[in-house]
Amino acid sequence: MDLYIFNTKTREKEKFKPQKPPWVGLYTCGPTVYDYAHIGNMRAYVFSDILRRVLEFNNFKIRHVMNITDVGHLVSDADEGEDKVVLEARKQKKTPYEIAEFYTDVFFRHSAKLNIKDPTIACKATDHIQEMIDFVKVLVDNGYAYEISDGIYFDISTFPNYGQLSGIDLEEQREGARVEVNPEKRHPADFALWKKAPKNHIMQWPSPWGMGYPGWHIECSAMGLKYLDAFFDIHTGGVDHIPIHHENEIAQNWGFKGREIVKYWVHSEFLQVDGGKMAKSLGNFYTLDDIEEKGYDPIAFRYFLLNAHYRKKVNFTWEALQGAQKAIERLTEHVLKFKEAPPMEGGEPGLEGYRKSFKEAVNDDLNVPRAIALIWDILRGEEPSQDYYQFLLECDRVLGLGLAEMEKKGEEEISEEIRELIERREEARKKRNWAEADSIRDQLLEKGIRLMDTPEGVRWEKIKGGENND
RNA sequence: GGCGGCAUAGCCAAGUGGCUAAGGCGGAGGACUGCAAAUCCUCUAUUCCCCAGUUCGAAUCUGGGUGCCGCCUCCA
Numbered sequence: 001m002d003l004y005i006f007n008t009k010t011r012e013k014e015k016f017k018p019q020k021p022p023w024v025g026l027y028t029c030g031p032t033v034y035d036y037a038h039i040g041n042m043r044a045y046v047f048s049d050i051l052r053r054v055l056e057f058n059n060f061k062i063r064h065v066m067n068i069t070d071v072g073h074l075v076s077d078a079d080e081g082e083d084k085v086v087l088e089a090r091k092q093k094k095t096p097y098e099i100a101e102f103y104t105d106v107f108f109r110h111s112a113k114l115n116i117k118d119p120t121i122a123c124k125a126t127d128h129i130q131e132m133i134d135f136v137k138v139l140v141d142n143g144y145a146y147e148i149s150d151g152i153y154f155d156i157s158t159f160p161n162y163g164q165l166s167g168i169d170l171e172e173q174r175e176g177a178r179v180e181v182n183p184e185k186r187h188p189a190d191f192a193l194w195k196k197a198p199k200n201h202i203m204q205w206p207s208p209w210g211m212g213y214p215g216w217h218i219e220c221s222a223m224g225l226k227y228l229d230a231f232f233d234i235h236t237g238g239v240d241h242i243p244i245h246h247e248n249e250i251a252q253n254w255g256f257k258g259r260e261i262v263k264y265w266v267h268s269e270f271l272q273v274d275g276g277k278m279a280k281s282l283g284n285f286y287t288l289d290d291i292e293e294k295g296y297d298p299i300a301f302r303y304f305l306l307n308a309h310y311r312k313k314v315n316f317t318w319e320a321l322q323g324a325q326k327a328i329e330r331l332t333e334h335v336l337k338f339k340e341a342p343p344m345e346g347g348e349p350g351l352e353g354y355r356k357s358f359k360e361a362v363n364d365d366l367n368v369p370r371a372i373a374l375i376w377d378i379l380r381g382e383e384p385s386q387d388y389y390q391f392l393l394e395c396d397r398v399l400g401l402g403l404a405e406m407e408k409k410g411e412e413e414i415s416e417e418i419r420e421l422i423e424r425r426e427e428a429r430k431k432r433n434w435a436e437a438d439s440i441r442d443q444l445l446e447k448g449i450r451l452m453d454t455p456e457g458v459r460w461e462k463i464k465g466g467e468n469n470d
Numbered sequence: 471g472g473c474g475g476c477a478u479a480g481c482c483a484a485g486u487g488g489c490u491a492a493g494g495c496g497g498a499g500g501a502c503u504g505c506a507a508a509u510c511c512u513c514u515a516u517u518c519c520c521c522a523g524u525u526c527g528a529a530u531c532u533g534g535g536u537g538c539c540g541c542c543u544c545c546a
Contacts, residue, residue: 038545166473239546277539315482326496327494434504
């Protein structure tokens, strides 16, 4: 069955054909490690994770490269302002390397909690200064770049297709631009490949053009080519990167190689909060830590994201997250019933149909919402059997919800105090002292423990989320 | 100001020309229970922002309107 992916470049779903099957070269624009990644950032990485998993599901072998931007990303993409990491270092009175290391660790911690697979190669910009210098040198030598007083700039007039990815007409864009342009630049959209460093700049390296530091866009080209080169199939990122970052990348790749390097450009839409933009200034800027602090499982957030298609804006609300939390809990319960069920004699007759539908869904430009609906059809519509359980685990290779590790409620850790309360209630129940039993139950409920009396005895669960929303 | 996208039940959302408009959450009723919870069963959009049009047939295509959002400026 063929896999179809929407290519931003052609604005069409295209049949996916890697250049060197079974290998697939996948490059993901990684984080700029100057601050905590927020849940909107994380959507992009859950998306690239799903893409990777679907590729693996289709039996491709993946080399997944992700950059860690720890230098060169200025406060403005128009090559203005300060380096983000350096700025934060000054604020916190630390070195840029300390800042980068700290936020890189946080990023991978959050990724792990969301069951995002680690990239095959995670590469830091500062570890590839030489590669970037070499890249820029070639561009200069071949006449695609020029030097001015503050750095080396790419000359976009050498690349007639500039703007093709985003469908932008440069002349029109110029009208609305509110950025002051560097008067030395030949064209306002020319972008920095290498910046010359002022003496006191903390991060700087020797180069043919004196001490300096790389422009932001060059790292993806240099590292992408270094690690993927001849099988650079897919490049992912958020939609915000289409207009500047990825256009620039295409342009400089062209200058370097004389051809396009990337075959498929795939971009994920933004996550919105309460129907609008997420921004620190609006007070709706959340991180995964915030989600956990409110009592939700990170995996509930993953489930929430999987419920919507990656090319559509998704609207984050606490109510929706609560729904996702509840859904993943119920899903767990169902899955466990299937886990314990025996195999079906002669196999499940309906299984192949589900298998086909599942693959059709995910291979149709990653239609994960449809795939999840299918999971529910099995969970609610079919008798539990080991055959279906094995199939669910198969599906989870794509979904990454951690179905295999799911545990029964009532097996979580609880404090001694809670345990005693539960025992006291059991005694009261034996004496048919309902008033006391119910009062203890209410007490536990306030402590976030919900009791369930079953024929096999009492079970409990910690209540997730919901109780302390906003 | 320029460019683009979206509008499906209380909420999150699939579906882009034709079987009864997926799925989840929430809600209602019932079974079960000492009562609950969990679970199970049933129900929960005659209709897809509005108005025209194309078509045998449209949530899906076209035109107009309204609303929201994004980008062009930091951001995934």
